[in-house]
Amino acid sequence: MKELTVMLYFPRWKIVLIFGVCLIATFFAMPNFFHTKTLKSWPAWLPKKQLSLGLDLQGGAHLLYSMNTNELKTNMLRNLRGDVRQRLTDAKIGQITGRISNGVKVLLSNPDDMPNSLERLRQMSQPISNSIIHVGIEKTLRVTKINDRVIHISYSDAYLKHLVTESISGAIETIRRRVDAFGTSEPNIVRQGEDRILVQVPGIENTTSLRELIGKTAKLTFHSVHPTQTISSTSQQIQGEYKSYPLAENLNEVETFYLLKEVPVVRGDQLKDARQGYDQQTNEPIITFTFNQEGARAFAKFTSRNVNRPFAILLDGKILSAPIIREPIMGGSGQISGSFTPKAANELAIQLRSGSLPADLTVIEERTVGPSLGADSISSGLLAGSVGLTAMIFITVWVYGTFGVFAVVGLIFNGMLIIAIMSTIGFALTLPGIAGLILTMGMAVDANVLIYERIREELASGKLAILAVDTGFSRAISTIVDSQLTTLSAAIIMFWLGSGPIRGFAMALSIGIFTSIFTAVTVVRLIIALWVQAERRKNRNIALPI
Amino acid sequence: MLFIPNMKGHRLFQFRNNSIDFIALSRFLIPSSLAAILTSLLLISFLGVNFGVDFNGGSIVEIRSKEGLADIAKIRDAVSNLGLGDIQIQMFGSEKDVLIRVEQQYGDDNSQKYALEKIISAVGKNYEKRRTEIVGPVVSSELRNAGLIAVFCSILAIICYVWFRFEWQFAVGTVFALIHDIIITIGVFVSLQFEFDLSTVAALMTILGYSVNDTVVVSDRIRENLKKYKKLKLSTVINRSINEVLSRTLITSLTTLIGLLALYLFGGHVIQDFTFTMMFGVIIGTYSSIFVLAPILEILGVKRG
Numbered sequence: 001m002k003e004l005t006v007m008l009y010f011p012r013w014k015i016v017l018i019f020g021v022c023l024i025a026t027f028f029a030m031p032n033f034f035h036t037k038t039l040k041s042w043p044a045w046l047p048k049k050q051l052s053l054g055l056d057l058q059g060g061a062h063l064l065y066s067m068n069t070n071e072l073k074t075n076m077l078r079n080l081r082g083d084v085r086q087r088l089t090d091a092k093i094g095q096i097t098g099r100i101s102n103g104v105k106v107l108l109s110n111p112d113d114m115p116n117s118l119e120r121l122r123q124m125s126q127p128i129s130n131s132i133i134h135v136g137i138e139k140t141l142r143v144t145k146i147n148d149r150v151i152h153i154s155y156s157d158a159y160l161k162h163l164v165t166e167s168i169s170g171a172i173e174t175i176r177r178r179v180d181a182f183g184t185s186e187p188n189i190v191r192q193g194e195d196r197i198l199v200q201v202p203g204i205e206n207t208t209s210l211r212e213l214i215g216k217t218a219k220l221t222f223h224s225v226h227p228t229q230t231i232s233s234t235s236q237q238i239q240g241e242y243k244s245y246p247l248a249e250n251l252n253e254v255e256t257f258y259l260l261k262e263v264p265v266v267r268g269d270q271l272k273d274a275r276q277g278y279d280q281q282t283n284e285p286i287i288t289f290t291f292n293q294e295g296a297r298a299f300a301k302f303t304s305r306n307v308n309r310p311f312a313i314l315l316d317g318k319i320l321s322a323p324i325i326r327e328p329i330m331g332g333s334g335q336i337s338g339s340f341t342p343k344a345a346n347e348l349a350i351q352l353r354s355g356s357l358p359a360d361l362t363v364i365e366e367r368t369v370g371p372s373l374g375a376d377s378i379s380s381g382l383l384a385g386s387v388g389l390t391a392m393i394f395i396t397v398w399v400y401g402t403f404g405v406f407a408v409v410g411l412i413f414n415g416m417l418i419i420a421i422m423s424t425i426g427f428a429l430t431l432p433g434i435a436g437l438i439l440t441m442g443m444a445v446d447a448n449v450l451i452y453e454r455i456r457e458e459l460a461s462g463k464l465a466i467l468a469v470d471t472g473f474s475r476a477i478s479t480i481v482d483s484q485l486t487t488l489s490a491a492i493i494m495f496w497l498g499s500g501p502i503r504g505f506a507m508a509l510s511i512g513i514f515t516s517i518f519t520a521v522t523v524v525r526l527i528i529a530l531w532v533q534a535e536r537r538k539n540r541n542i543a544l545p546i
Numbered sequence: 547m548l549f550i551p552n553m554k555g556h557r558l559f560q561f562r563n564n565s566i567d568f569i570a571l572s573r574f575l576i577p578s579s580l581a582a583i584l585t586s587l588l589l590i591s592f593l594g595v596n597f598g599v600d601f602n603g604g605s606i607v608e609i610r611s612k613e614g615l616a617d618i619a620k621i622r623d624a625v626s627n628l629g630l631g632d633i634q635i636q637m638f639g640s641e642k643d644v645l646i647r648v649e650q651q652y653g654d655d656n657s658q659k660y661a662l663e664k665i666i667s668a669v670g671k672n673y674e675k676r677r678t679e680i681v682g683p684v685v686s687s688e689l690r691n692a693g694l695i696a697v698f699c700s701i702l703a704i705i706c707y708v709w710f711r712f713e714w715q716f717a718v719g720t721v722f723a724l725i726h727d728i729i730i731t732i733g734v735f736v737s738l739q740f741e742f743d744l745s746t747v748a749a750l751m752t753i754l755g756y757s758v759n760d761t762v763v764v765s766d767r768i769r770e771n772l773k774k775y776k777k778l779k780l781s782t783v784i785n786r787s788i789n790e791v792l793s794r795t796l797i798t799s800l801t802t803l804i805g806l807l808a809l810y811l812f813g814g815h816v817i818q819d820f821t822f823t824m825m826f827g828v829i830i831g832t833y834s835s836i837f838v839l840a841p842i843l844e845i846l847g848v849k850r851g
Contacts, residue, residue: 056816064685205675208663364682366659373608373676373816380814388808392801399797401553431817432745438809439752439824442802443759446794449801450763453794456560479766482711486762487755489703494751497696502748509752545552 007473008466008529018526021518022413028420049423054430054504055367057381059374060202061210064365067171067195069164071360076155076163079272080104080141084153087124093117103142103154111148118145121153128162164195171361172197177315178213197361205370211363221264223312224302225322248318258319260312265302270295276346277335285345287336296332304328381434388438389415396445400452402545406527407448407520414444414512414519421511430504440512443487447520451476455546465544466532473525480521488513559796568788569781572841579726579838586733593736598743599679601693603650603686605658607665608638609673615641616673624668630661639815643676650683658682693747697728700751704758708765713849716765719842720758723834727757731827745820753827756802760795760835767791768843772850780847784840799832 010018028047031039039048055062081104085097093116094109108117125141138158146152155163168191179187179201188200204210226242244257274289291299302311303325312322313336323336369377393411397404418437422429455472463471491513494506535542599606610616621644622635631649638645646665651657658680666675681689701724709717731753735742767787775783803825810821 066684207678208659211659363656363659363680365685366678366680368678370674370676372610372674377814377816380812384809384812384814387812388805391804391808395797395801395804397553399555399558401555402551404555405553431814432748432820435806435809435813435817435821435824438805439802442798442805445801446759446798449794449797452555453791453797456793457790475770479763482762482766483759486704486707486758489707490700490751490755493696493700493703494748497692497747502744505745505748543552545554 007470007525008532010526010529015526015530018522022416022523025413025417025420028424029416032419032423047424049426051419051423052426052428053374053378054428054433055200055202055374056369056431057374057378057429058202059205059369059371060200061204061207062365062367063199063201063207063211063214063363064192065171065175065197065199065214065361066364067164067168067197068360068362069167069195072163072167073155073160077102077104080153080155083124084121087120088117091116091120093120100152103152106151106153108149108151114145114148114151117151118143121151124153128156128159168195168197175199175214179210196364203371205368207366207368215361215363221268221314222266222299223260223262223264223314224306225310225312226259226261227309245312245314245317245319247322248315248320258312258322260314260319264314265311266291266295266299270298274349276342276349279335285340285342287340287345287349288333289336289349290333293332299332299334300328300330303334304330377431381431385434385438389441392441392445396448400448400546402531403452403455403528406524406531407445407452409527410448410519410524411441411444413523414441414515417515417519418508418511421515422508427507428504429508432502433504433508436505436508437512440509440516443484443512444516444520447476447480447484447516448524450479451521451524452546455544459544459546465542468544469528469532473521477521480517484513484517559793565785565789566792568785568836568840569844572837575837576841579834582733583726583729586729586736589733589736590729593739595732595736595742596739597690598741598746599647599681599686600743601686601690603681603683604648605651605662605678605680606645606647607662607675607679608643608645608677609666609669610644610676611642611673613672616644618644621646621669624670625665628661628664628668630664633665639818643815644673650686689744693744696747697750697754700754704754708758708762711762712765712769715843715846715848716769716839718846719839720761720765722842723761723831723838724754724757726834726838727753727827727830730830731823734826735823740819740823745817746823749820749823749827752824753831756828757831757834760831761839763791763794764788764835764839768848772848776850780850781844784843788836788840795832795835799828802828 028049030046031048031050036050039050042048077099081097081099084104084106085095088095088097088106093113095113095117096107096109098105098107106117106121108114121141121143125139125143128138128140139156140159142152142154142156144152144154172189172191175197176187176189179189179199186202188198190198192198199214201210223245241261241263242259243262244259247256247258270292272290272292272295274287277286277288278284279286306325307328308324308326310322310324313320321336393408396407396411400407415437418440451472454476455468458468458471459465488510491506491509495503495510532542616637618635618637625633625635625646630651633649634647636645636647637643646669648658648661648665651661662678662680666673701721704724705717705721708720728750731750735746740746764787767790768784771783771787771790772780775786778786806821806825806828810818810825813821
């Protein structure tokens with residue numbers, strides 16, 4: 001062993017490691033070569049994850065929504081103006097309060113009220129909480145004294161940013177609930193950039209109904225529950241003004257219905273805010289909510305008549321929860337308790353807040369692929385991929401003989417590694433992704449071409465076989481790394497620019513660059529080292545079949 | 547291991563001994579390269595780049611006739627008086643498939659969707675909807691910027707890398723080679739009236755990668771030989787280096803081209819333009835790594851220490 005050169009010497013642990021990586025890759029790539037039905041009968045310890053297909057191969061709809069954040073800010077300012085005026089009027093401070101472009105302006109009738117007003121207004125400013133923990137020292141409001149009669153109040157930038165984030169996550173929650181109701185498999189709904197939401201739904205072709213479903217305003221309502229017959233297990237019961245509604249999450253997996261008065265007590269658009277908090281006595285997670293004036297009045301009347309009875313919170317025709325009224329709620333704000341986990345309470349608060357989407361969502365991009373085109377693309381992609389690969393393999397073996405076979409073995413492991421990585425991290429394969437894979441295979445072959453051509457040159461210059469192989473590898477490696485790194489930089493930029501299919505292409509290309517350096521350089525080198533060892537046992541002066 | 551038969555490889559493209567004078571050849575080829583760039587620039591400015599919906603906004607729908615061949619004239623009649631502005635109708639891939647492109651509709655955000663629905667109902671029940679794409683004005687302008695930035699950034703990244711790894715003369719040669727490749731590829735693209743969209747940008751960037759890959763291999767060898775043959779004339783060293791790596795360059799181009807050709811022939815018409823662009827790029831990238839890089843290095847001269 002020791003007399004072998006640097007490039008061809010492998011300690012035993014390295015051999016084990018290299019083949020180990022190849023075997024593990026093959027193991028994780030394996031599910032892709034079997035039918036899904038066969039996979040179900042496999043023992044649990046075997047991997048079952050297959051490559052997921054992008055929308056262009058699978059068929060489906062891709063919708064990009066943009067949230068009108070200006071509208072959101074305008075709505076918030078309208079509320080702020082109301083709150084400011086209310087607060088100052090309650091303190092008997094005479095003023096004129098109006099909205100200005102980025103805030104609220106207060107003109108005091110009497111300059112003497114200034115200190116009192118400032119103090120009261122500053123009390124309105126709360127630390128920004130992300131509903132579970134309080135973060136930092138950022139406050140919600142900025143209160144500025146302009147002169148001895150004028151005060152400006154505006155939302156702080158941090159709070160506005162926080163609001164957009166909250167509204168987006170609320171909207172995502174709402175969209176997810178609605179798309180789930182559509183009954184399709186695995187929708188992908190994610191935030192993109194500042195104010196965008198990407199909705200990808202496989203298997204959907206008719207986007208008109210999907211768009212209607214997503215775009216419609218959620219109906220959040222508060223209802224009174226039938227005085228005697230509350231819970232039932234049948235639907236479609238109608239008794240006078242009462243109608244049965246299903247519970248959003250079934251109790252003990254049994255479909256449960258409540259009989260509710262059809263006309264709501266309070267509507268969602270009368271709800272001003274809802275947040276997750278903790279009960280001061282029991283420290284249980286709760287949801288606190290506030291109604292606007294109109295809603296507060298109606299709710300006060302209703303709760304004072306129905307103490308110790310449940311009322312129901314209905315969202316899009318399903319009952320979110322049916323808490324018991326403990327005491328009359330007079331101030332327009334109250335709390336919902338129940339056996340919530342903090343997370344569930346937070347989600348419910350978001351749902352309540354987002355019940356009516358906080359701002360308009362508009363579709364700014366829509367792409368659909370019908371199932372027939374998707375199926376065609378899969379079959380043509382497979383055909384093209386296998387023809388292309390076979391041709392490459394043929395050329396490699398033709399040009400480099402036995403060493404070509406070694407390169408092909410490397411190429412096969414390369415394919416296994418890429419498939420294993422992509423199936424494990426769950427990155428979707430797209431049609432351009434298949435093109436990227438073919439190109440990667442080309443680049444992997446290129447690495448071997450570089451090495452083998454170098455070996456041929458060294459042989460032509462009269463070097464001995466083993467030395468030629470050694471020099472071939474050591475000289476070619478820096479060139480390979482140089483050329484792969486430049487391609488990688490292009491791929492990374494493509495991924496960053498990326499939209500859907502292009503990202504798939506860039507991803508396939510980048511994964512392939514790393515794996516092909518490993519297989520084309522390391523794996524093939526190991527195979528050749530083992531081959532040289534075996535040959536030398538037969539004959540001291542081996543000749544390279546290249 | 548003992549059972550592996552010793553197969554001798556076929557000696558493909560071995561030019562090592564019969565040295566080709568690439569520098570002399572490039573004297574003839576530089577004018578034609580310049581002419582190709584000029585023609586491409588003229589084509590681009592007169593014909594204009596045919597931006598797809600990704601960059602221009604608007605919408606497309608691909609339909610396939612359920613029975614018989616598609617009747618373009620009839621479709622054109624059906625959709626021409628819907629009042630939706632400019633509508634382009636073309637065969638797509640096979641005689642049964644048709645691609646209809648509608649210009650950006652202004653109005654509320656649903657107007658593009660309505661326009662597509664009008665078209666689909668106008669062409670009638672004999673056609674099946676295969677694919678739709680709707681891109682609004684905000685997204686298209688963002689994608690246009692992103693595309694430009696991406697190409698620009700990759701060129702910049704590549705320049706930096708080459709400059710860092712080699713002398714500045716190589717970086718200059720690489721930049722000229724890349725610009726040469728991109729302009730001529732876009733020229734061919736424009737003259738074939740292909741649609742320029744996001745996947746075209748991806749193809750262009752891959753060509754960049756491939757071309758620079760070739761250029762790096764050639765530069766690597768030139769640098770190595772400059773150290774090895776200190777007394778030889780620069781042009782001789784360049785010639786010798788290109789001859790030495792020529793077999794590699796050609797074999798790699800061949801295998802990559804064959805892989806891409808399979809994709810072009812069997813990969814379906816959705817990515818046909820994409821693969822065509824890449825095939826062209828592989829050829830032009832191979833050409834430029836020899837005939838653009840070499841003369842520039844010879845003119846600029848490389849410091850030899």
